[in-house]
Amino acid sequence: MAKPVAPRGSARERVLQAALDLFIEHSVGGTSMQMIADRLGVSKPAVYYQFRSRDDIVMALVEPMFDDIVRVMKIAAAMPTQQGQRDVTVSGVVELSVRYRRLTFLFYDRAVEHAVRSREDFMAVSDAVAAILHGPNPDARARVITTTLMAGTFTAAADPELADIGDEQLHEILLDTARRVLELLA
Structure with a gap:
């Protein structure tokens, strides 16, 4: 046999x-x-x-998420207004933070930050998301609000203390919170 x-x-x-x-x-x-x-x-x-290295493993883990962010950014870019672009981006970021909630903590690990920052394509996506969220010519306030929004969204999604909250409810809460935070940019 x-x-x-x-x-x-x-x-x-x-x-x-x-x-x-x-x-x-x-x-x-x-x-x-x-x-x-x-x-x-x-x-x-x-x-x-x-895998050749631990960094290769890290990149293999995060690449699907970045591929999805690229797709969200293409959809956002097709929107005719800045508000439409922002809405699509926020919705996409929240969706991905929940979908990849086991992975999102990786972005706050120094070893991962180094690996991600070494990839020009990953940094370009990150910059594009930030640019849509805080708009053109952001002042310090807009940049801090945008960073707080992104960090808070991904940290909440990854927080083991929130693991008892189902994906659907977490998505709803994060999306509502993100929209409220973005109102601070108005």
């Missing part, structure tokens, strides 16, 4: 899941490739076969 073969890509997905669990427990900087291998019960070279 032939030995069952694991579906293609399943080893990669298992590495990503184990890494994410360890990142949540120990932070990215506190997680080694050996820890990931130990969690999976495989050798460290088996993990390196899937």
Whole structure:
């Protein structure tokens, strides 16, 4: 009888899941490739076969979220007014913060911040979101409000103390809060 073969890509997905669990427990900087291998019960070279580095794992985890943000930004760019662009962007950011709530904490980890900032395409998306939210020629007040909105949205979505709140309710609360915060820009 032939030995069952694991579906293609399943080893990669298992590495990503184990890494994410360890990142949540120990932070990215506190997680080694050996820890990931130990969690999976495989050798460290088996993990390196899937990913060259811990930064590669981090990027593989966050890339789907950035791809989704790029799609939101394309939709926002098609809106005829700045308010329409802002509404689409806020709605999209809230949606993604909830959809990726297990991942959003990563953006506040210094190791992740370094990896993300090294990617020009990721920084361009981040800058585009900020530009739509605070508008052209933002003063200090607008920049602080925008940063507070983004940080608060993602932090609330990732907060383990709020894990008992279902996605639908969290989305509703975050969207209402985001809209109220943006009213401060008026």
